[in-house]
Amino acid sequence: MAGNNNNPNKPKLRDGGRRISGRGDDELRPMSIEVGPMVRPEGSAIVNWGRNKVLAAVYGPREVFPKHLTDPHKALINARYIMAPFSGQEEHGRAGPNRRSIEVSKVIKHVFENNVLVHSFPKTTVDLMLEVLQSDGGTRVSAINAASVALVDAGIPIRDIVSAVSVGKADGKMVVDLDKDEDNWGESDMPLAFSVRTGEMLLFQMDGMLTIEELSTGIDLGFEAAKKVRAIQTDALVRKYAIPGESAQ
């Protein structure tokens, strides 16, 4: 983010009072969700959001390995977020975890520690395998949305569907669902995950420079956007699990 405004490579993020993509400030990129595309995991989902394509696979509840990490009171949540070497728009990435992906995995783990009814399954682990197949700004929030749908598909009890979105400031305006340029070159990026039912945040990270008022506006924008994300998640699940002869919702 450093020195963005002076950097000659910085693209314009707004033109004629609108985002370059033409989206409204509170408008999401097109999102679609495939529920249960994989057979081997207990549950799975692919989220397509803008050009992001993120796959989530859920295994468990199952035995903890290594065994000494076992918690006799609750299930552990283990999240592994990783970007495929071919996922970026630029050069070939390195395979395997790096510092960024380790941090992202950690905060995603915390999201679901609060969300899964972990006390129903003591001594076990629920593993979330999150593969970024294609990235376009907002991969961690895409991964969270995919993981949440995959947990439902896996029949693992959760408190609410988790709906995540990034909010940020791009060329002076607070906007939702940053695309890659807005993420890279905007003044601030704030990935958020909500339980829409309670209004609470399960993920909060922020970089860049914001006033407290902007922070407040950003969270409000994020919550409204999360409601839209939740509607898309709900719709995908209901379509997948529709039972002939019963009303959908």
Added chain:
Amino acid sequence: MDMDKMILEQVKEEYVKELLKAGKRTDGRALDQYREISVTKGYLRNAEGSALACIGATKVLAGVKFDMLEPFADRPAEGVVMVNCEFSPAAHPGFNPGPPDENSIELARVVDRGIRSAEAVDVAALGATGSPDGKVLGVFIDLYVLDHSGNLTDCAALAAMAALKDAKVPQLKAGKIVRGSDAGRLSLRRNVVTCTFENVAGSYLLDANFEEEVASDGRLTIGVSDDGFVCAGQKSGAASITKDALLGLARATMKKSGELFAHI
């Protein structure tokens, strides 16, 4: 943190929570009160900048070194800032030697986020090296946790910022660093500090000590710049947070930050 969950430490959770019900902390502090803070700049001589920060018994040493390196492709005229963190096995029986774990990586990245977001370091000045091969100056900030008694993040951020303040840029000769030389202070644009709050049984405690961290359900770190912006945020741990609580803690950070800036 995993090492926090050592059985012996868990036993202490109970009295922390019990006292909190009466609005009291184990060491008698107010909920929004720091332990004693001290910062020693210039703690080391070989590093180009250094500082030892202490918050209560927690000690973090920051060392700054400069190196010539390739700039980022999309920012060829800018120097590079990098933050790393090492949890020394000396600091706690639960810290093991080996590659950085998720806790030390998270800590480094949160400190890095604040410094980078606020453009604390004048990266344009570090880019103007005149090096024939296009190399720029890189600032390596290495954080060594020497004694862990809670709230590593704020202590590390303080050490990092103070070490940057202490740092002297070396002279360059034909695009190479002349070690031990001094071309003046590192140019800084802003100062940054963080305030970290632990959610213990629903109360947010500033500057948690070790027992309080063990009893904590979740953590929020807010970074602020000395010109009044929020420049880093990180929720960690399982507990969720409401908008109102978060904004309240951001305001508390603004209020408290003066105390920390005074030490840099």
Added chain:
Amino acid sequence: MESVDFNENGEQAPAGRVQREPGRIVLPGEMVADRPTDMEGCFVAAGRTYVGVISLLREGKVIPLKGHYLPTPGDYVVGIVTEERFSGYNIDLHSAYEGTFSTRDVREEFKVGEVISAKILDVNEVNEATLGEPRKFSGGQLLEVDFVKVPRIIGRGGSMLEMIRSYTGTDLFIGKNGRIYMRGGNTALATLAILKIDREAHVQGLTDRLKEFLEVESKRA
């Protein structure tokens, strides 16, 4: 062969009765009662009951569509011997939790890989089961379904199970953990029938469709 009588989510009323209200899919986080209740797959928060797993809400009942079996005392289950220890056996229960029984309680020897039936006598605080009445199966085959479908496979008062038995001549032992052991008769047809129930478990009129299916298929054989 014995099985437990499962009445919950019982079979549809016979044709001719009043058509019931259509159900709807409910998702985690949705409130199903404004008071604390003990419903399957649900949880209580702030004095209200919410859905925890994707379910069908029909006639005031929450019927989970997916789930993970937790050993429950009194359940008859089908297990697989996974480990022989000095003092007993570890049994996989198609669950995150294992069961065990002691060598003292049995006369015969069991081998790793053998399929058994057993009753869950007790479950400890971490869901591990103590098993009783272990009996070996042999000469048949094992089928697995999601355990939430088991009540449908059995049907009201065992009606569905009885229908499959009568058309196929197959002995069926239905473990409440979602494992079914089949022996004798037309096991291929019994398998197809159970997989059909698994797929269409909550589609109305299943009994009639299954009867028709068994009628047609058994004549073809």
